Each structure stands twice: as structure tokens, then as C-alpha cells.
Amino acid sequence: MCQLFQEIHQNHVKLMGQQLKVDLSQEEGDQQLLASQAKELVKKIRSAGRKIRNASQRQRLESYTLYWSRFIAEVTSEYLDVLLCEPEEPLLQTEEVEEKPAKTQDLGKPLEIEKAFQPPLSFNPSPVSKLLKYACPKGDYVWYKRQVGEPIPNCPTHNIPLEQVQP
Numbered sequence: 001m002c003q004l005f006q007e008i009h010q011n012h013v014k015l016m017g018q019q020l021k022v023d024l025s026q027e028e029g030d031q032q033l034l035a036s037q038a039k040e041l042v043k044k045i046r047s048a049g050r051k052i053r054n055a056s057q058r059q060r061l062e063s064y065t066l067y068w069s070r071f072i073a074e075v076t077s078e079y080l081d082v083l084l085c086e087p088e089e090p091l092l093q094t095e096e097v098e099e100k101p102a103k104t105q106d107l108g109k110p111l112e113i114e115k116a117f118q119p120p121l122s123f124n125p126s127p128v129s130k131l132l133k134y135a136c137p138k139g140d141y142v143w144y145k146r147q148v149g150e151p152i153p154n155c156p157t158h159n160i161p162l163e164q165v166q167p
């Protein structure tokens with residue numbers, strides 16, 4: 001059982017015991033004192049309505065506030081509000097609803113934009129000076145080696161091997 005309810009219930013029972021004694025003594029000072037204690041209890045019960053949702057416990061609490069408000073009215077002519085406070089708002093999961101659309105948007109767009117602005121990969125021409133240069137020793141023919149492993153031809157005129165020369 002709810003601890004808060006238990007506490008209030010015990011408080012209520014204790015005050016009822018005191019009320020019995022006050023009735024016997026018929027002392028007005030005792031009645032005033034009890035009435036002020038009862039007012040505290042009614043306040044406590046009403047605010048406990050925020051925490052206690054159980055319907056049968058709420059009914060019990062309301063019967064306690066009614067009981068003590070009658071007593072208080074007899075002694076002090078004050079009429080207290082006896083309604084319990086409403087329970088605190090139930091936990092709604094509103095936060096989760098809004099987040100989902102944002103996630104799907106993150107996926108492609110920034111990447112696609114980056115791709116679009118990248119310069120085309122094409123064409124990184126090696127300057128002719130970096131190619132290996134070969135020439136006929138007789139000076140009539142020049143040939144450039146463009147690929148690694150490409151066989152070096154003979155001079156088409158003299159049919160002799162070309163020699164590598166520094167560009």
C-alpha cells in the first residue's frame with residue numbers, strides 16, 4: 001500500500017483518538033488545538049491527491065477530509081475546501097513523436113552536394129618532361145616512353161636500338 005496513504009491514515013486515526021479525549025474533557029482550548037491539527041491534516045490530505053491515483057484510496061482520503069472539515073466547522077465555524085488536488089499529469093511521451101522525421105533527412109543530401117562540387121577526376125597530364133626520352137644515336141628519331149614496361153622500339157630508319165637521353 002502507498003506509504004503516503006498509510007501515513008495519512010495513521011495520522012487520521014491518531015487525531016480521532018485525541019478527539020475522543022477532547023469530547024470527554026469538553027475543554028475549549030483542547031478543541032481549538034485539535035481543530036488546528038485537523039486543518040493541517042486536511043491540507044496534507046488534499047495535496048496528497050497529487051500523488052495518490054488509486055480510486056479507493058482517494059475515496060478514503062475524501063471521507064477523511066469531510067470528517068475533519070465538519071469537526072473544524074463545529075469548533076471554529078470555518079468551512080474548508082475538502083476536494084483533493086488532481087493527480088499530476090500522466091507521463092505523456094510527446095518528445096518521441098517529433099524526432100523521427102529529422103533522422104531520415106540526414107542521410108543523403110550533404111554527401112550528394114559534396115560530390116556535385118568535386119572537380120572531375122579526369123586528366124592529370126604528366127608533363128612531357130617527366131616522360132623518359134629515347135633517341136636514335138644518329139639523331140633522326142625521338143621517342144617517349146609513356147607506360148612502364150612499354151618496349152623500346154628500334155629507330156624506324158636505321159633499325160638500331162634507341163638510347164635514353166636526359167630531356
Ligand SMILES: [Zn+2]
Binds near residue numbers: 136137140156158159
Ligand atoms: Zn636512326
